[in-house]
Amino acid sequence: MHGGLRRRQAAPPAGTGRAVGPGDHRVRAAGRGAAARAAGDRGGEHRQRGRGPGARGAAQRRRSGRGSVKRAVAAARHVDHRTVTPEIRLVDPLTADVDEHHELHLAVSKVDYPNVAPPTREAVLIRLRNPDVDLGESVAWTARVDGRLVGALAAQLPVDGNEHLGMVRLVVHPELRRHGIGTLLLHTAAAALRDRGRVTVEVSRVESNSPGDRFATALGFRTATTSVFQLLEFAEVDPDIWDVPTPLGYRLVRWIGQAPEHLVESYARARHAIGDAPPGGSAWRTPTWTVDRVRPVPRPLSIWQCPLINDLQTRAY
Incomplete structure (x- = not known):
């Protein structure tokens, strides 16, 4: 969500400028x-x-x-x-x-x-x-x-x-x-x-x-x-195709609000890593995600995150 082009939106003041919009x-x-x-x-x-x-x-x-x-x-x-x-x-x-x-x-x-x-x-x-x-x-x-x-x-x-x-x-x-x-x-x-x-x-x-x-x-x-948006209608898909084993050495971790202290560093690295999508002609530049940048983000929405954790390296993907 934070690393793709969906945010490349903008509308300029009078003068030169650029705009971006995903799609189709x-x-x-x-x-x-x-x-x-x-x-x-x-x-x-x-x-x-x-x-x-x-x-x-x-x-x-x-x-x-x-x-x-x-x-x-x-x-x-x-x-x-x-x-x-x-x-x-x-x-x-x-x-x-x-x-x-x-x-x-x-x-x-x-x-x-x-x-x-x-x-x-x-x-x-x-x-x-x-x-x-x-x-x-x-x-x-x-x-x-x-x-x-x-x-x-x-x-x-x-x-x-x-x-x-x-x-x-x-x-x-x-x-x-x-x-x-x-x-x-x-x-x-x-x-x-x-x-x-x-x-x-x-x-x-x-x-x-x-x-x-x-x-x-x-x-x-x-x-x-x-960009191209794809829609998935759950009722039209056989749920058995999602019944796959978790890769060896990984587990799913869920939290609500800010990243847990023991994961915040790896979470910051993951947030930064997903910002590698080519910007194309967009004027948007992905910021550098650090622990200091992750921690202050308020979470009134109580968005829950569910990253994949590698038990061996403790890295969020």
Whole structure:
């Protein structure tokens, strides 16, 4: 997760820059002009249906949210796109309305990634409240039409040799695209990134030949790296093919939160080793993972790690 190209995202301030996006997804890079945008967020999390108390109320709130967006869409259809003036706000992700953002991401996922499981509310909550700490400080903007959330942009400011770079993720409600909302969000973010010394912007998860791909091209982005995402449907695969013995001399170790003290050094080496993927044209440079870098990483997400441990050398793979 941390060593591949999936993070090679960015959208640049006005000026030269580059963008990256995995795919099937093309990594787009920014050239002259403002910044780039990934049309939608892949959100490969599996939906979980709940029937506990409050499920009905949550569904009612979601239906209400959809209606609100539809009213904004209907109003926008009756006017020239130049008269649709979205309100752009710098927002605090910690206080953002998760249900609103979930509705937006569901709409994007349905159109842009129909063959991928839509993001759960929990997944959207994690993106908002706990962005990837490896990518540095996070700033976010929203776009509203008649008070309704119709677009969102999140930018992260990596350090450790990447102080020139801004990593951007942008989504716009499918029914309100081509009204200049995405462009306005990107221009707003580009100005803020430029003020912080970020001269290159990268965006990822731009699917080839998609509206997002064409959008990025129109803004001067170029493809920096391409990747292929593969999906596995558990129900369609014989689980017996995974029933293989653990290699001699290895064992699986699981933990929640920070790496155990007796493994932290080998874990740091492993984190550094998986950063050897070719960067292609991406401006991202993999930082050097050391024990000091691993230890301070907060783990509010309680992500569990399950590396393979070699009993003979005590090295994490």
